[in-house]
Amino acid sequence: MRHIISVLLENESGALSRVAGLFSARGYNIESLTVAPTDDPSLSRMTIVTSGSDEIVEQITKQLNKLVDVIKLLDMTAHPHIEREMALVKVRVGEAADREEVKRLTDIFRGRIIDVTQQTYVIEITGEGSKLDAFLEAVSPFPVLEVVRSGVMGIARGDVALQL
Amino acid sequence: MSETSSSSTAITGAEIFCRSLQAEGVDVVFGYPGGAVLHIYDALYRQDKVSHVLVRHEQGAVHAAEGYAKSSDKPGVALVTSGPGATNAITGIADAYMDSVPLVVFTGQVPTSLIGNDAFQEVDTVGITRPCVKHNFLVKDVKDLATTIKKAFYVATTGRPGPVVVDIPKDVTAASCEFEYPESIHMRSYNPTFGGYTGQIDKAVDLILSAKQPMIYTGGGVILGRGSEALTEFTRKLGYPITNTLMGLGGYPASDKQFLGMLGMHGTYEANMAMHHADVLIAIGARFDDRVTGNIEKFCPHAKIVHVDVDPSSISKNVKVDVPIVGEVEPVLRALIKALDAANAKPDPEALDAWWKQIREWQSQDCLKYDRESELIKPQYVVQKFWELTQGDAFVTSDVGQHQMWAAQFYGFDKPNRWINSGGLGTMGVGLPFAMGVQFAHPDATVGCITGEASIQMCIQELSTCYQYQLPIKILNLNNRYLGMVRQWQEFFYQGRYAMSYMDALPDFVKLAEAYGHVGMRIDKPGDVEGAIKEALAQKERLVFLDFLTDQSENVYPMIPAGAGQNEMILV
Ligand SMILES: Cc1cc2nc3c(=O)[nH]c(=O)nc-3n(C[C@H](O)[C@H](O)[C@H](O)COP(=O)(O)OP(=O)(O)OC[C@H]3O[C@@H](n4cnc5c(N)ncnc54)[C@H](O)[C@@H]3O)c2cc1C
Ligand SMILES: Cc1ncc(C[n+]2csc(CCOP(=O)(O)OP(=O)(O)O)c2C)c(N)n1
Ligand SMILES: [Mg+2]
Numbered sequence: 001m002r003h004i005i006s007v008l009l010e011n012e013s014g015a016l017s018r019v020a021g022l023f024s025a026r027g028y029n030i031e032s033l034t035v036a037p038t039d040d041p042s043l044s045r046m047t048i049v050t051s052g053s054d055e056i057v058e059q060i061t062k063q064l065n066k067l068v069d070v071i072k073l074l075d076m077t078a079h080p081h082i083e084r085e086m087a088l089v090k091v092r093v094g095e096a097a098d099r100e101e102v103k104r105l106t107d108i109f110r111g112r113i114i115d116v117t118q119q120t121y122v123i124e125i126t127g128e129g130s131k132l133d134a135f136l137e138a139v140s141p142f143p144v145l146e147v148v149r150s151g152v153m154g155i156a157r158g159d160v161a162l163q164l
Numbered sequence: 165m166s167e168t169s170s171s172s173t174a175i176t177g178a179e180i181f182c183r184s185l186q187a188e189g190v191d192v193v194f195g196y197p198g199g200a201v202l203h204i205y206d207a208l209y210r211q212d213k214v215s216h217v218l219v220r221h222e223q224g225a226v227h228a229a230e231g232y233a234k235s236s237d238k239p240g241v242a243l244v245t246s247g248p249g250a251t252n253a254i255t256g257i258a259d260a261y262m263d264s265v266p267l268v269v270f271t272g273q274v275p276t277s278l279i280g281n282d283a284f285q286e287v288d289t290v291g292i293t294r295p296c297v298k299h300n301f302l303v304k305d306v307k308d309l310a311t312t313i314k315k316a317f318y319v320a321t322t323g324r325p326g327p328v329v330v331d332i333p334k335d336v337t338a339a340s341c342e343f344e345y346p347e348s349i350h351m352r353s354y355n356p357t358f359g360g361y362t363g364q365i366d367k368a369v370d371l372i373l374s375a376k377q378p379m380i381y382t383g384g385g386v387i388l389g390r391g392s393e394a395l396t397e398f399t400r401k402l403g404y405p406i407t408n409t410l411m412g413l414g415g416y417p418a419s420d421k422q423f424l425g426m427l428g429m430h431g432t433y434e435a436n437m438a439m440h441h442a443d444v445l446i447a448i449g450a451r452f453d454d455r456v457t458g459n460i461e462k463f464c465p466h467a468k469i470v471h472v473d474v475d476p477s478s479i480s481k482n483v484k485v486d487v488p489i490v491g492e493v494e495p496v497l498r499a500l501i502k503a504l505d506a507a508n509a510k511p512d513p514e515a516l517d518a519w520w521k522q523i524r525e526w527q528s529q530d531c532l533k534y535d536r537e538s539e540l541i542k543p544q545y546v547v548q549k550f551w552e553l554t555q556g557d558a559f560v561t562s563d564v565g566q567h568q569m570w571a572a573q574f575y576g577f578d579k580p581n582r583w584i585n586s587g588g589l590g591t592m593g594v595g596l597p598f599a600m601g602v603q604f605a606h607p608d609a610t611v612g613c614i615t616g617e618a619s620i621q622m623c624i625q626e627l628s629t630c631y632q633y634q635l636p637i638k639i640l641n642l643n644n645r646y647l648g649m650v651r652q653w654q655e656f657f658y659q660g661r662y663a664m665s666y667m668d669a670l671p672d673f674v675k676l677a678e679a680y681g682h683v684g685m686r687i688d689k690p691g692d693v694e695g696a697i698k699e700a701l702a703q704k705e706r707l708v709f710l711d712f713l714t715d716q717s718e719n720v721y722p723m724i725p726a727g728a729g730q731n732e733m734i735l736v
Contacts, residue, residue, distance in 0.1 A: 010353050014290060025295050062477035068299040068319060071353040
């Protein structure tokens, strides 16, 4: 089963490689991993999307907790939560009709065109992974030059909060 | 604070290193110098509280520190230079990681300005060691040095112990600042379990008392957590049978009648059969290693399991358990004893009688029997004699191979911290440096190193260290002219194709020992074994290398072959 695990860890050089190393050394799946400092600059928050049986995911959370740089973690899967991912998509739109159609698709998916040249659009789109997949499918008739995906971020709904 | 007053009390990083070690109560550091640590060596030279032992190879330094830690109640400390010094230390660090040995290993590093430049003797020590340490640090500023050292000792010795590496660039050892060693330390990201989580105690006691065919299975955690007294009280109170893992030997007195011997691949018939038939398994400070469980599908098919471990990730890792208790063995055992005393129920005496009857029957198999009439020296006999002649009271280190198993099977350990070996990594070469560390921790004790002719050659250079420091270790070389453990597998599973397992061109160990300044003896007749050991023990001041030419074809029994269940042993 797919799990999304949020981790608060020390914002120290090496902390990221400890987590990445743990996943490769123990052969755990890693679908995506995002990390950035939080409002408290001494802390980083990481979102890991992984998958495995219940036993494996239990080991993953235990092993993460065991890393000395990890302060706290939360398996979002156990709570109602929100997932978001962002994609930046560069599409070639040479013809006016193409520009029309791509603009229309972007609107349908509530994306935004954030860069325009005579030949290209850069589209910013956020949502769950499946929405991004659907958008990419929708624009696939046009020449897609580049896709950048951020990986998943997650936050629990309601009162549940991952904080110190 | 004015600049002058702070500079008047400022000391160098190298001095801070020494003062911090003093503050930690470190009395001995095992190490080897080199460019990156010269400031530190100079500072060590100019103080006399922390002594330094010069080994002959950095692997030996770390293993010696392990031997020191495993046999005492203090962490081991090693100091090596950057680059090759650090890489030579890796095997020891990985060994300590696998067996949860509290160590602090200091490595020199190139100056911070050169890090990342492929500088002379630069390796990414923090990167290389990351997968085999409990934690590691790179100290980039002299102001962080004392606190980092404090953290290193704290992390190494608390919770599930393990090795911590502190990488110190040369310029940090030259720079100065004021020294203040923190009294205590708090790390928001590291909160080891102290004591025990007692919420499950009642549930555990109910299950324990409901057992008809109980079994207690304990491991290295009892030794590491100084829980053997509590374990002994707990076990005697219940009257249940008990087995120890290879790492747990000495946690319960081997001479006690409730003790069934070691379990696992080369465990006794009775211990493995009792595991297989148990209805309640009480696992304490043991990690369900594959050498113990055999085929996991067939492991303890009837048992409900209570598991006490300080590391939550050890629990339900390989085997799903019914009552998990996260905590240190000692306080948890005390809580269990208290709850047992308070409980109204008692173990079912009839069921227990029947169970012991069954166990005695398994014991009558005499699974450790060997040919006592042989013309050849049987390795088991040598260990047994050594046990007898030391009244079972020596510290015994071993290397890795058949001799290790015979040492475990035939030297009955009645006390914890007496049996020092490499279980998790299974590192040939540890025996002699382990023994050095033990002898430093216990200068007056008898320290035996039971080894094989192949293993001993992997750190043989340490004979020189032993001479320099006059360590009167007794080396018992069970010389079968084979990589015996490898040969055994080839005999059993590769139709006797002995690929590369014959030890050709062996040195003359007697002359070798003598060349290093020690006493060497060769023994090739069973009748001479006892006399030779006596003579060696009488040489209180000297290292004696006893080279026993043993039966080359002897195998370790019982044996659970790979993929088999615990009840499917190959017997002699
Ligand atoms: C050639 C060879 C053959 C071997 N054959 C066998 C064999 O037949 N039988 C056998 O048993 N082993 C054998 N081994 C050893 C085996 O590989 C493992 O090293 C060993 O079984 C592990 O022992 P353990 O379970 O006691 O765990 P350890 O490695 O000693 O781990 C200790 C456990 O206790 C926990 N712990 C630590 N401190 C505390 C505390 N204070 N409180 C609570 N818990 C704590 C730790 O978290 C850990 O889970 C062999 C090794 C070699 C090299
Ligand atoms: C460093 C290292 N290399 C290889 C092995 C694999 N190995 C395990 S036992 C063994 C043979 C050991 O021979 P010896 O020391 O003579 O002991 P014996 O089995 O003959 O008693 C080998 C090669 C190991 N455990 N460690
Ligand atoms: Mg041999």
